[in-house]
Amino acid sequence: MDLATIIGILSGLGLIASSILMNGDFGIFVSVPSMMIVGGGTIAAILIAYPLKEALGVMRIGMKVFMSTKQNYMGLIQELAQIASIAKQQGVLALEAEAKKSKNPLIQQGLMMISDGFPRTTVVKILTSQITTMQNRHRAGREIFAEMGKYAPAFGMVGTLIGLVQMLAGLNDPSSIGPKMAVALITTFYGALLANLLFNPMATKLKRRSETETLEMRLIIEALLSIQDGENPKIMVDKLKVFLDRQLKAMVEKKMFKSPVPARKAA
């Protein structure tokens, strides 16, 4: 579970709810037609804008925001250092066995290609296309949320316009103006809330997720190329550390010195 997402949504809704309850009851903020216009209009626009398969995949992508993905860079670098020293000691052909042991599909694919003797440029090309393919898949999902963040307030305004027109057209009873305008404004309120408490922040988090995954894949590719070039595992680890931020770098450095990774001996 991604705790930040859960806390954010619950605390946001809680704050809005409690500030509503401070000045009155909740009932006036519930309006079925308003929900229909904002929710339904946004969904309709997304169905027109995106292929059916992608539009239906929104729920699944949205769930990702609630699930935590912990980056274990240290473990990853240790695994890669281990593989590098095995390649150094037992030759490139030994990598096929390593490929089967690894759980990361990118490491698997890369090691298979290296042990199959693919030329370096082909390895680079195929592995980096994997990053592009992944980024495109993520971008498509993220864009749907960003679009929903635009359509929700737009249909909020559409609903408010409908309410205002209906109120103004039948302006015979002055005492009904207030409540009718209140109902009209609720649609705008729904749109603003959905966009700013759900769709826009979720689009941002999906973007960060994609960046993190890109970084990890770039780190792996860097390591695989280093292995194919037969580079010293120590130099490889030095290169990989560049990808990490300061705190992680210090941790990796400490761990690497203590742990009897073959990479250190080979240096």
Added chain:
Amino acid sequence: MDLATIIGILSGLGLIASSILMNGDFGIFVSVPSMMIVGGGTIAAILIAYPLKEALGVMRIGMKVFMSTKQNYMGLIQELAQIASIAKQQGVLALEAEAKKSKNPLIQQGLMMISDGFPRTTVVKILTSQITTMQNRHRAGREIFAEMGKYAPAFGMVGTLIGLVQMLAGLNDPSSIGPKMAVALITTFYGALLANLLFNPMATKLKRRSETETLEMRLIIEALLSIQDGENPKIMVDKLKVFLDRQLKAMVEKKMFKSPVPARKAA
């Protein structure tokens, strides 16, 4: 038929209509001058902004959004693998016959150039310019919809301003204020609806269509170059799979193993 587009537009209009009918009748939302200003103004702006030929082509491009284009990547990869193994067995000259059999104009053109012995760089240049030309053609069409998505609300506001000025200038009968303002606001309502339920989502779908077509063309070019280079069909299929997303990749893999594609034997 692109089901998503149809469902989206019908459900969107249905939701708006039913939420209007919940609180009154439909009549007050029909205004001919408002339609004239929003529709006519948007068309006028597009006529000024784009060459006549492109502006008139909008309808035809718009129809594309309603038509479904199913990507048959598996069939495409099988066709290309077949061609690759024929080139491997019978030589490059045999490709002229294959070019005539293919229904895809890009495959035709590419095979003709390969069998004519064009140098690799020329083949790359001409084929990739085909992508650029296609993208430019699509972009031009898409941009018109995006522009209409900007002009519709703008002329909605223009119409509302006209209504407000007329109402305010003749403010002698207070009881007429409401209905007149209602009429003025309908133009803004039309503009918002057209932009958010038609023009903007259609521009997005056209963009996705272009991306899909680009991917398919890039896949074909990759395959053609692989054929020209005389690469092993198995390696070619491996390269092409990189373009596909996960689900498709699994399907291609299964199919390829079962089907007696010559590419597998040649490997």
Added chain:
Amino acid sequence: MDLATIIGILSGLGLIASSILMNGDFGIFVSVPSMMIVGGGTIAAILIAYPLKEALGVMRIGMKVFMSTKQNYMGLIQELAQIASIAKQQGVLALEAEAKKSKNPLIQQGLMMISDGFPRTTVVKILTSQITTMQNRHRAGREIFAEMGKYAPAFGMVGTLIGLVQMLAGLNDPSSIGPKMAVALITTFYGALLANLLFNPMATKLKRRSETETLEMRLIIEALLSIQDGENPKIMVDKLKVFLDRQLKAMVEKKMFKSPVPARKAA
């Protein structure tokens, strides 16, 4: 005459005018101070934002939107194919005479450089800088219209604010509120109309014009380099056709086969 521009502006103004006349007379929409603020303010902002020479050149650039420029790609390709076959038959030195015959300054300059024996890289550099220079000149002109499309509504709002402040400051006669607010809103109406029916669409059309001209210049440069390389005129025509869209391509193909262009024989 660019018919689309004329039709667009006339029909746009006609629609606005007729929808105004449906509900009242035209008089209330004429306000000299409002025109002064929107028109004068926009001109003032442009004078501050751009060098005097460019600001004064706006009228001349604006006229371009009303003039039609028909692309005659077929004629252009025929001319270039003719030149290519002459170069093939009579040698590069014969191009000086061809340079003088051509009416296109880019063809002239290119042929002169080729017959003068300039190295290929120099020819490429000088000719492509011509594209960049042309694009920069166009961009500068187009940007002024885009800026006017931003300043017109902004000064529309400034004028409305002035009107509102004056009305609110002297609120002793309630019956004068309506007419005064009407006058205040007219400035916003002017700004919105100028931006959406003139400045913004004109900026877009100028952009399309620039793209078309760029395409034509790139086609010419491609042909000139092909001539300098002594390529077969038939291959050259094949390369040039890539630049054209589908309809044109079919036309060029038909024409080329029928017309006794030397390029076909030389192939």
Added chain:
Amino acid sequence: MDLATIIGILSGLGLIASSILMNGDFGIFVSVPSMMIVGGGTIAAILIAYPLKEALGVMRIGMKVFMSTKQNYMGLIQELAQIASIAKQQGVLALEAEAKKSKNPLIQQGLMMISDGFPRTTVVKILTSQITTMQNRHRAGREIFAEMGKYAPAFGMVGTLIGLVQMLAGLNDPSSIGPKMAVALITTFYGALLANLLFNPMATKLKRRSETETLEMRLIIEALLSIQDGENPKIMVDKLKVFLDRQLKAMVEKKMFKSPVPARKAA
């Protein structure tokens, strides 16, 4: 003096002032608290957003918009042609004396490096970094004006909100509503006027200035490299003319033919 800037600001203010005076007196548009909020708030935001040195440098950069900088491309090309023919006749070492004669720091630096025998790539790198450094310096200054163009209307709205809250909180005297709202709106008016008649146009003009200076520097670098390569001065002038627009090009051509520039003889 940049006449366009002066005319623009004076005519803009004059138009606003006269359209105010047409409908009342000027007094109601003067409000010290509104000025404090818009002016002070904008300055405060800039102080937070930029290093103190840059924020204080705004006045000096702003003055540049009022000063005219006439480009003398013809003189520049003549000077460079002269230097080129001297280099051709007397050798590269003679350029040290020319460097001292020139008033342009970029020409000085370039000639010094050429006469010192710096390799071509170093000359290119150092001179083009001068362009980047200049552009960064300009961009920083220009961005401050663009930011002020955003903060001024934002603080205008803040001031109007303050006024509205104060008015609404003490709504016991209905007759005071109008004048108080008028005062509240003046802050928005100030913000809009500052942004659209000062900050935004000034940011644009600074951008154009930077582009012109970049063009001039690129022209000089092109010439210096031509000199270092020992190219014919005539070819150099041909290359430089590409940078100029049509009108200037015709002028340069005429002048060059008449004036006894050594470059013509050497050709």
Added chain:
Amino acid sequence: MDLATIIGILSGLGLIASSILMNGDFGIFVSVPSMMIVGGGTIAAILIAYPLKEALGVMRIGMKVFMSTKQNYMGLIQELAQIASIAKQQGVLALEAEAKKSKNPLIQQGLMMISDGFPRTTVVKILTSQITTMQNRHRAGREIFAEMGKYAPAFGMVGTLIGLVQMLAGLNDPSSIGPKMAVALITTFYGALLANLLFNPMATKLKRRSETETLEMRLIIEALLSIQDGENPKIMVDKLKVFLDRQLKAMVEKKMFKSPVPARKAA
């Protein structure tokens, strides 16, 4: 302490406060529910949008805006010139000792790699990835502030909508309209103030900080490569000066001539 930031925030708040006090007391501008919605909503959105670690790091990053970082380019160039002349006189191996003396981690890392005999391309790659890593870290922090600058006004509007709906729904007491609308508008006021006096300017300052740090790192890398290439220290200083702006350049020139830097002798 970054004086500009402090002065900016204090003067901004002071101006707003004093302009409020001119027309009434401060009490009506304090509203706990409004603070809850704007502050809480913004924090909630950030928690959803960013990983917990980054969201919590905002305070620490925000503090950086208040701390001054003085660039000492002169000292840096002197240090690098010193190192360059030592490398020239004592060979590359002497750089390990220099690496230990330096306080700058980038200089340390670079000198270690040079003395270890890493190939040039590896040195370039690792050092420039340090810039990219630093920029990404900064960008992540800066983006959070820019996002807060968008969410604060959005939740300001949400709060105002809540207030308006509550007011309009219970419109039985006309005299309560004013005060209730005042309270509703305060939320918008809070949002606008937070965005324009805190979040947006802070995001800009963080961006400038990042640019300055990038410049410094690029200067160091330029110097280290010059050292690795065994370039003359004088030429190195010439190259480095290009990075500085005019004022600094004059200062460096003067200092360098007076100070007995070995680089001058070696020239």
